[in-house]
Amino acid sequence: MTDVLTRRSIFAQAWPIMLGQTTVPLVGLVDTAVIGHTGDAAALAGVALGTTIINLIFWTFGFLRMGMTGMTAQAEGAADAAEVEAMLLRGLALGVGLGLALFALQIALIPLAFALLAGGARLDAAAQGYVAARFLGAPASLAVFAINGWLLGLGRTRAALVLQIVMNLVNIGLNVLFVWHYGMGARGVGLGTACAEWTALVVGLLIAGRYTGGLAVLGRLRDQRLFARDAMRRLFAVNADIMIRTIALLLMFTWFTNAGARLGETTLAANQVLMQFVSVAAFVLDGFAFTAESRIGQAIGSGSAEAMRRAIRLTGEFCLAAGVAFALIFWAAGRPFIDLLTTNYEVRATAAALLPFAAIVPAIGAPAWLLDGIFIGATRGRALRNAAILATAAYVATDLLLRPAGVWGVWLALVLSYLYRAVALGAFLPGLLRSVALAKAAP
Template sequence: MAEAGISRRAIFAQAWPIILGQALVPLVSVVDVAVIGRLSDGRNLAGVALGTTILNLVFWSFGFLRMGVTGITAQAHGAGDEPEICATILRSLALGLGLGVGLLVLSPGIVPLGLRLMAAPDGVGDAAHDFLTMRFIGAPAALSFYAINGWLLGLGRTRLALGVQTVMNGINIGLDLLFVGALGMGARGVGLGTTLAEYSALLGGMVAIALVLGPEWRDQLRSIGRARLLDRAAAARLIVVNADIMVRTLALLAIFTWFTRSAAALGPVPLAANHVLMQMVSISAFVLDGFAFTAEARVGAAIGARSRSSLLRAIRLTGEFSLGGALLFSLAILVLGDAAIAFLTHDAAIRAQAHAMLPYCAAVPLVGVASWLLDGIFIGAVAGAVLRNAAVVALGLYLLTDFAVKPLGAAGIWLALLASYAYRALALGWAMPALLRASR
């Protein structure tokens, strides 16, 4: 029998809405690539690839608004602290909205700086600029929704999170087809469609908060007094954890940014081919993150409830599901990868380059799954320092590896990326005994 109500069925019931919701995230990017790749040339596709990398580097620098909130909310939920659950979403929403407005104000300087740092090839920078300009308008909505999504996941309300995610991505896909396919707006249309979808997600997230808190949601939020909302210990914990996770996220984003920059240095064709392949990597990573997110909520709740048995079982069961999913995704990429490449782009040179790199792409789920799951475990434990240190170590070793294998060209770029996942998993695994000892 399952311990403390944690069974394989319970784990899967909590994970499947996250899996579907996560699968929709890269699906939007796949639609972006397919629309641009089939209706435009390789340079426009490369421009969207470059713009997406810069945007991810900036926006996901604030990914702590999702990850930190999940762990803190899960522990408050496990401890039965309802006022702290309400206070957490209010603090996090205020932080997300403020940071998003700041990014929007600073975007006229961030966009050209990012394009210069990424050494945009001739003809690619204009498309990337159009895409980024539109996307930064959605910064306040995007960062606020990070907080709402993290809060819902921390409470285990994965079906509500799926509902909001589905609405957002459905709107995004529809607007992409309208703005790019019908109106011919190119990269600017892709960015505008996503921005409008992000504001719809923020509205849907507000509705989700009200549904979670029940009919008296207004009274519950008003009952959180200023003293509780501005509690120094809680605020300090949120800031410290978020700062650690921010450093962790920046280090990981630096890896992917360097990966893209290395491909850009080889020319538009390798850059666009890698972006096509990264759609498959993104789908596998986002879907397998469903089990990592479940681990976040389960581990956080177990620690909040001080249940070592629940902690150990949550780690084991989510690990089983993660490994099985990674095997399936690697096999699927090997078998279906060529068909996916042909669907995403009509450019013969890009297709050939992507086909040559396909085996490396297929290896990513198997090599990366351990680091993704361990991330979830330590996020649930609110062990920000461990996450920070592991990511910094992985970044340093990745850069050394990338320089060492640079003579291998495009293959070396992928080998270094695979090594970065292994480095991070080893660094996080090194900290696991201490976490287990603390749970006693």
């Protein structure tokens, strides 16, 4: 992407990501509605618990998306076409390899995950079928992380949109088929998602082949370039920090789910419904955060401190405005969506009472999501790692302090966690700006 940084060009890059990202929470909404309209609160809560477990395990390797975006963008900014292609192959090899390892280790990982979470016999029974089915898609899921990150790093957001839409539409269709037609319950939701991930891998490889010439890329890259020591050292160093950062944030959301589970099936199910609101806002606002990743990575690769500052300002304007807009929409029109997602009266009433907490998250969370994008694009893994650890520790302490307040305390702690993340990352921003300015000034 070499066009001038303007609001028009930022939005042109962001809108395909936003459109594609809306289909991600749409899958969660459909899954929630498919299970919720069975009227079985235990099944709905079981999907929530199972989703938390899968997110904890799979998104531990989210660096395959985030690290790929920043490093690919920097290679693109430096006009290093061979390194751009090498990044794709490294990411695919790492994703498939780690996915196969997860599949082989599930016999130990699944029991451990359920031992750590407070579910209970009924919830565990519903969640175990979902989790086991999702592990069938582990290699494809992690490989698709890498393809997505590579496309976003290049600024090929329309290609990423096609990949996202294909995967999520297949997911929705199969989930409806398996649950409503075949009566497979939570296991059907997991199986539909796994099948969609394998479909997405095939489509993703075809899309990536358009930009690399398909298998011809293997002939252009010697083993020495593909697995060069310096490149691999940097890959693992950046990804290790991002992995720790991701684990810290996953533990935060796992703690939140577990806090709801402690308070019973109805609370956990209501929290699952409300988290769909948070997911919609987060995934759509990620359009601007992902754009920041690409633009800032390319600015650093080309050595332009001015382009980086402009990218931060323009993506920040869009992100903050969208966060406030989502908060107002959820506040004003959230209740009908709650009723749409579940027919259980107790779950509806609990979710409606807690709606103001979920509604305010987009406005408070926007700075944290944007700063994530800035530091991912800059491949400042250490700052991401340290900020996430600090924010998670502060969140856990807040939740423990607010436990006497029950579910209100659970949600207040979650809302404050976004503020902690923004403050912690914001403290590293001046240093990032100085380092890029100094690099430009160096002879």
